[in-house]
Amino acid sequence: MSVAEKVPEASPAPDAPRRRRKRVTDEHGRHVRAWELALRYLLLLAVLALTVGPFVWQLSTSLKGPTEDIFSSPPKFLPGDPTLHNYERVAETIPVWDYALNSLKVAAANVVTNCVGAALAGYALARLRYRGRRVATLVFILAMLVPVEGIIIAQFTTMRELGLNNTLVGVLLPGSIGAMNVLLMRNAFLNLPYEIEEAAYVDGANTWQRFLRIALPSVKGTLAVVAIFAFMFSWDDFLWPLIVLSDPDKFTLTIGLNYLHGTFANDERLVAAGTIIAVAPLIALFACLQRYFFRGVGEGAVKG
């Protein structure tokens, strides 16, 4: 995402004599007014405080010991005597590590089913010729347009009919192969040059071999995007697991946190520790794989 320099802001506006101050030159030799650069960083820091500050405050709260006043005014931003005590206590209050494991199981399974299912279906829509392909494409497009929040009750009764409500499989299934992911993979396969696969076909490679050895390795980037977003959506999901899970043993982390908040709402340190446990893995994942997160936003939205 390389963004062009905004030249006009660096060149002096003719109607601004009172802004004339000390000037600095940037690496391209253009004039950058110092006050403008300072203002820019000041704004950036302000937004930074607004977007990341709340997470830091939560982390700080989770590290404050039982004797430290967390309600003080003016507030104390750093814990006086940092302790991991609250993390031990949250594990004693709710089985938070079991919940994290449940979330991890569902999210990992969601990554596998989405990658495999979406790659196969995407390839079928993009490359294979058969009667009904257009209908199959239309099915995925329609499915993508259905607002999930509007069908949760029917999804719940469907799960009941299948005997899968209150199971982790039930949490997994509705999103296990996202229509959106299928269409993303389809587009990725369509953008590959066809000649290579054609050559492989002439050499006697069958459909499966062409898919696995030639097409799939060329769309690794999109596959990574599908994997990351499948993990994130599953790990973060709230409404569906809230509806399908009723047994506290099977809770995922988000549902467990909601339960913790509802039951021990007055213990801010405890809730803070729980939220940090829930958010830390995703922030770590994001820190390592940023470009795929950004690319996912691009592939999902900007193409339209």
Added chain:
Amino acid sequence: MASSSSTSTSTSTSTSTSVPARVRRQLPTSPWLFAAPGLLVVGIFILYPFVSTLINSFTDRRTLVPGEFVGLANFRELLHDEMFWIGLRNSTLYVLGVVPALVLLPLLLALLVQKNIPGIGFFRSAFYTPVVASIVVVGLIWVWLLDERGLVNSLLEAIGVGRVGFLSDQWLLLLSAMAVTVWKGLGYYMIIYLAALANVPRELHEAAAVDGAGTVRRFLTVTVPAVRSTMVLVGALSSVAAFKVFSEVYLMAGPNGGPAGEDTTLVMLVQRTGTGLTGRVGYASAISVVVFVVTVALMLLVLRADRKEDA
């Protein structure tokens, strides 16, 4: 995010029909084997529930009782259900409050991080952090921040404003939930705008600057027209999402949407009415149908506004 790629996929259908004829020979079953898992999942868990939602809305089905066809009784009941009107009002207010902010603020943010000054990559990533966090985490963080004794109120008291009941007043609560939705969405739409801004020709800005246009003037006459289609896209995506709001309000106002339920949104009402052993599946489905209809109407409204401006 979901709605937009449908346009791109439908336009690219034509390119795929140029597959050479000799590739057609293959095992007749294999294409369906490739597509089958996806079609099954989508068919059973998305399309079938969608159709059965429509059908159920005309029945008095309950969780444990199959129910019978009751015609439009559910919809007639909706008209006299005070809670339904509260839900419709709140979900509509949510759209009106959230969408303008999510169309404008991320654009300003994108302009702020557009220039490649040292450390800008860090800021872009940091601004995106709320997007990757679960809405439950985000909701609980803000419940604590906006608490009667929380950080925001401590700061307000320190500067002499006094404490504000963000989470106890019906309207302040809804407003706070909107602010949280905007806060969580900023980074996502910022990235969308950044990609759009990268395509704005630099010459336009230069020409405007030569003509003596100031920053605000250039924003209105160069930037906004250049990213207008992206603004429409963001408007469409965010309005559909805002109307279906659930988690933020559920977490901040509680499962019942405040003491008397006055902060209930439509999807909260669907969840509350249709789940549990005594859940009124038929009635909840009727509310869902209203959600469908308004969602589609919102999309059409935004897209139509776009087309009118084009003409």
